[in-house]
Amino acid sequence: MVNKQYSATDLEAFMKIAANWQNSNHNLLEGVDIKTEMTQYMNSPSMNMYKKRERTQNWNxxxxxxxxxxxxxxxxxxxxxxxxxxxxxxxxxxxxxxxxxxxxxxxxxxxxxxxxxxxxxxxxxxxxxxxxxxxxxxxxxxxxxxxxxxxxxxxxxxxxxxxxxxxxxxxxLDGIDYSKIPLALEEGFEYREDYKFNPEDHDMDDSRTPPQELCDVDIKEEENNETFNETFNHHHLNQSDILGSGERLSVSPNHSISRNGIHEAESPATISTSNVLDSSGAYMAGGGDMSGFQANFNMNNISATLEALNALRSGQFPSAAAAAAAAIHQHQAQAQAQVAMHHQHNNNNNNNNNEDDEDSMKPQSKRQRTSSGSMLGSEDQAPVLAPSVPASSDSQALERSGSSNGLTMPGTAVSTNANSSSSNNNNFELRMFMEMQSKEHMMRMKILEVQLQAAKHSRDLVEINKTLALQKLQLELASKRLPS
DNA sequence: CGCATGAAATGGAAGCGAAG
DNA sequence: CTTCGCTTCCATTTCATGCG
Incomplete structure (x- = not known):
């Protein structure tokens, strides 16, 4: 964007006034290069509100x-x-x-x-x-x-x-709570740490906007933080959910990630994003390959996830995996009961079978809906959805995801082969899972480290800006006192 | 519940710059 | 100088939220 500058004529007019003033206050401004001072001052951001506006480049x-x-x-x-x-x-x-x-x-x-x-x-x-x-x-x-x-x-x-x-x-008419909806725009998107503070984002051309309100993004700070954190959570393990520090674990019964694993209808946008989030490995390394495992791991066994991630956080990966596996075994029967409920739910809502099925594969879907009229408009969403898959048990869903890419994922085996007698196989898969967890953890730690560093730099930048502003203010104050 | 306030959306007017 | 396409800003409306 072109930064506004005063024209030569503008400056000339100002200069005349300044020269008159200098003449009448000769003793005070002796030796001061008033032209340079004036030019600098007139083109300073604080004078923006008095400037004529300047149009930006036309959109191509x-x-x-x-x-x-x-x-x-x-x-x-x-x-x-x-x-x-x-x-x-x-x-x-x-x-x-x-x-x-x-x-x-x-x-x-x-x-x-x-x-x-x-x-x-x-x-x-x-x-x-x-x-x-x-x-x-x-x-x-x-x-x-x-x-x-x-x-x-x-x-x-x-x-x-x-x-x-x-x-x-x-x-x-659908009382959708959009606040927890992941955006399709977030596909392959990473927040810039410095976004909030990036001076380029500020509208320096806004002639009527005082300097302190230069942030042209009309978005409040708290939203900024919230949205950042939210996305951060989506992209980074959803630790706040899982570690119990956030509110998401105490989601309402209507929440798409409900304790019983029953999911509400979902918009295509949400679904596509959920896919993205899944494939980006929000919980697991290996992306989409692990989706089958995710479904069971996260939805039927939130407590297992909790334990596992607590261990993961503290670096105890084997114990994390073991905890997850053990908990999953424990919850298997419970999961089956939930699946039965899921079936019943599906039968009651035939129109939304597809969405529900899709949801069951997407633990990241954060869509929260109000209880009333939640099914309105679903018929409009259906055609856009992915090809329907017959409603099935979670284990069947897992098999689907496993067979679709020709791989049997370790997590799938852990969650679905609970009754299998092949313990060796299980151990091998468990090891693979642990290794993956370990790799993922390392990656996440690195990402966190980089983000922390970036945040520190941003904070330093703000501090420096503050100091500069303060110094400038002091100088101005001093120069004002001078005439008196 | 009613009122005040704030935020966002929107229509339209004013201003800018290039082309004729 | 006029016209036209475009950008920017203002005034108004609509809605949510907070408070007494």
């Missing part, structure tokens, strides 16, 4: 297309008209990701608010163009109307708008 087609593609990923969130706290937070989070992705692609010239504005403009222009076109089409026919036919991109945006409208309408 690639930028618009990219923005559309990003918005498309989470259209149900971005285009949702609801204003409740949960959805607003998720929406802000989505915009932050969009902004970061956009910045990665095209540089940091566009601020988050500019992105939002552009998105609004794109929609408004599209609406106008299409309505105008339709009008002409109806009045003068295709030949005349086509003389000023909207671009294919306009039609693309229009299609998106219609699609989004439909999608949101289908969920409008």
């Amino acid at each position: 087609h690639q930028e618009k297309k990219y923005l559309l593609d990003l918005c498309r990923k989470d259209m149900r969130i971005i285009e949702n008209k609801r204003l409740d706290a949960g959805l607003t937070a998720v929406k802000n989070k989505a915009w932050k990701i969009i902004h970061q992705k956009f910045s990665n692609q095209f540089g940091t010239d566009r601020t988050c608010n500019r992105l939002k504005e552009q998105w609004r403009r794109m929609k408004a222009c599209t609406r106008n163009e299409i309505l105008d076109y339709n009008n002409r089409l109806a009045r003068f026919g295709a030949e005349v109307a086509d003389r000023k036919k909207p671009s294919p991109f306009t039609f693309e945006v229009w299609d998106f708008m219609q699609e989004a409208k439909k999608a949101c309408k289908s969920e409008a």
Whole structure:
């Protein structure tokens, strides 16, 4: 973004005033290069509010297309008209990701608010163009109307708008709690630690915005932290859940990760993200290969997960695995009972079999729904979902996941072959599992270390900025006292 | 429950810059 | 200078939330 500077004429006018003032206060400003001082002062951020605004670079087609593609990923969130706290937070989070992705692609010239504005403009222009076109089409026919036919991109945006409208309408009466929804935008996305503090994100061009409010991302600090932590949790073991420090373990019965493993319907966006999260190995190394194990490990045996991760955290991997395995064995019967309940639930909600099945494979799905009307709009979601898989027991689901990639995963064996007499096989698989756990732990530790380092640097940067600001303030105060 | 406040969405006006 | 396309900002509306 072009930083605003005063023109030569502006400065000349200011200089005249300053020169007059200097003449009348000669004794005070003797020897001061007032022109340099003035130029610096006038172009300082604190004077932004008095400057004329300067337009940014026009948006090119690639930028618009990219923005559309990003918005498309989470259209149900971005285009949702609801204003409740949960959805607003998720929406802000989505915009932050969009902004970061956009910045990665095209540089940091566009601020988050500019992105939002552009998105609004794109929609408004599209609406106008299409309505105008339709009008002409109806009045003068295709030949005349086509003389000023909207671009294919306009039609693309229009299609998106219609699609989004439909999608949101289908969920409008659905009391979905969006606050825990993972975003499709998070696919392969890593938060930048410095995002919050990155000066590039601040809208230095906002002529009416005082310096202290320069953060143009209209997102409150706490949301910032929350969203970061949330994503951090999604990407990093969900330790807060599992270690009991967070609130997620005490989720309501409606929560998608309920204790009995029964899951609610889920939107395509959520599902796709869940897949991503699974494949990114939120709990397990090995990504999608371990999904079968995850399902049983996490949903039917939260306590086992707890124990395992407690051990994992303290570096006792063998004991972690053993704890998990033991707990899983213990809970096997209980799991079967839950599966039976699951069956019953599925029978009661035939329309949502697919979603439930998908959910059962996705321990990361954090969707929380209100109890009333939760099934509304599900028919709209169904066609977008992955091909349906017959409702089955969790163990069958595990087999599915195992056979689909031609591998029998250790975790699967641990959880499904509880009654197997092949203890050697179990031991071997357990060892493999431990090794994987160990590797994963090492990786996570490294990631945490890097993030900690980055956070420290960010904090240092803030401290330095604070100190500088303080010094500047003191200088200003001193110079003000000088005339008196 | 009603009111105050804040945040986000939105329509439209004003301003900017390039092209003719 | 005018026009046009685009960006930016303001005023208004809508909704959520907090408080008495």
